[in-house]
Amino acid sequence: MKVTLSVIKADIGGFVGHSDSHPQCLARAEKHLAEAKKKGMLIDYHITKCGDDLQLIMTHQKGINNKVIHEMAWDTFVSCTEVAKELKLYGAGQDLLCDAFSGNVKGMGPGVAEMEIDERPSEPIIIFMADKTSSGAWNLPLYKMFADPFNTIGLVIAENMHDGFSFEVHDVKESKGITFNTPEEIYDLLVFIGAPSRFAIKSVSTRKGEIAAVSSTQKLALLAGRYVGKDDPVCIVRAQGAFPAVGEILEPFTQPYLVEGWMRGSHNGPIMPVSVEDSTPTRFDGPPRVTALGFQLSNGMLIGPRDMFKDKSFDNARQKSLDMADMMRSHGPFEPHRLPLEEMEYTTMPQVSKKLAGRFKPLKD
Numbered sequence: 074m075k076v077t078l079s080v081i082k083a084d085i086g087g088f089v090g091h092s093d094s095h096p097q098c099l100a101r102a103e104k105h106l107a108e109a110k111k112k113g114m115l116i117d118y119h120i121t122k123c124g125d126d127l128q129l130i131m132t133h134q135k136g137i138n139n140k141v142i143h144e145m146a147w148d149t150f151v152s153c154t155e156v157a158k159e160l161k162l163y164g165a166g167q168d169l170l171c172d173a174f175s176g177n178v179k180g181m182g183p184g185v186a187e188m189e190i191d192e193r194p195s196e197p198i199i200i201f202m203a204d205k206t207s208s209g210a211w212n213l214p215l216y217k218m219f220a221d222p223f224n225t226i227g228l229v230i231a232e233n234m235h236d237g238f239s240f241e242v243h244d245v246k247e248s249k250g251i252t253f254n255t256p257e258e259i260y261d262l263l264v265f266i267g268a269p270s271r272f273a274i275k276s277v278s279t280r281k282g283e284i285a286a287v288s289s290t291q292k293l294a295l296l297a298g299r300y301v302g303k304d305d306p307v308c309i310v311r312a313q314g315a316f317p318a319v320g321e322i323l324e325p326f327t328q329p330y331l332v333e334g335w336m337r338g339s340h341n342g343p344i345m346p347v348s349v350e351d352s353t354p355t356r357f358d359g360p361p362r363v364t365a366l367g368f369q370l371s372n373g374m375l376i377g378p379r380d381m382f383k384d385k386s387f388d389n390a391r392q393k394s395l396d397m398a399d400m401m402r403s404h405g406p407f408e409p410h411r412l413p414l415e416e417m418e419y420t421t422m423p424q425v426s427k428k429l430a431g432r433f434k435p436l437k438d
């Protein structure tokens with residue numbers, strides 16, 4: 074049976090500040106998606122949040138980039154924004170960058186990850202959701218899951234994984250893409266994905282072309298001198314069989330790594346694996362969070378979720394993240410905690426430079 078899995082998300086208003094979502098907004102989304110399911114538009118759905126981001130997890134049979142599904146998601150966000158406005162939540166409607174829907178939510182603010190699959194006799198999937206970071210944040214864990222035998226022993230000892238995987242990589246600033254085959258091209262692949270602010274993994278497939286993972290990476294729009302559309306990504310990963318085991322998919326998050334985002338989208342900080350309940354970035358608006366919900370698909374029905382990072386085995390990773398957060402915070406406004414100038418979400422550099430222009434003197438040899 075062909076099933077499309079669509080995860081569409083947006084920050085429609087934060088509670089309090091940018092630290093969490095309000096239950097009334099989630100309840101409004103629930104109402105809309107229940108109606109869509111009743112009408113037969115959706116097979117099933119699950120509403121959740123990651124920090125201040127509202128997440129619509131949906132299954133249907135309309136394929137990816139479907140206008141009806143995208144419009145319904147957009148209308149849901151618009152309706153939830155009304156709730157956010159009534160409650161005067163912070164940044165109500167912040168990710169709805171356009172006034173009217175125009176066929177596809179991509180480029181309109183919300184993030185989208187979708188895949189159409191032939192549901193296997195048993196189809197375990199993991200949906201990762203992150204807050205206070207950008208889409209390149211999936212590069213390191215996706216590489217480890219699908220190309221690093223120190224993480225995924227299946228690449229070495231499982232016959233159905235031994236051929237490796239293909240990585241589709243997007244240059245998000247120049248809007249072009251390339252596919253690398255691993256293991257033979259891992260050095261070439263790493264040249265690019267090691268620079269996650271510009272090159273982001275869009276999808277991973279088996280060498281036979283079966284989709285294994287897809288992220289919400291999309292081309293960035295340069296608006297008013299700054300890139301938009303890069304915030305708080307999601308990623309869908311299929312597990313078991315010809316794909317990595319659930320434990321191999323979660324393992325990269327046991328070693329917290331630095332990502333761009335955190336306070337004012339302008340800092341490097343450790344990504345911390347947490348339960349949905351703990352996706353409340355509060356310290357210096359962070360540190361960045363990642364949640365993982367596991368489902369078994371059953372004829373498109375979402376059996377679950379299991380809150381995968383709630384497990385005790387991620388306690389050490391959380392502690393490590395917190396220690397790394399202390400270390401990074403000790404730099405205050407200095408790089409490498411603060412992002413390099415060209416990567417910061419916003420800066421006063423032009424205004425301050427203008428004000429001080431007359432005081433800059435040419436250097437003598």
Ligand code: F6R
Nearest residue numbers: 090091164205335336337338358
């Ligand atoms: C980062 C984020 C927050 C805000 C910060 C300032 O992605 O959402 O760190 O950037 O709280 O928010 P504003 O500018 O809305 O007052």
Ligand code: MG
Nearest residue numbers: 084087091125
């Ligand atoms: Mg927000």
Ligand code: MG
Nearest residue numbers: 125126204305
């Ligand atoms: Mg957010």
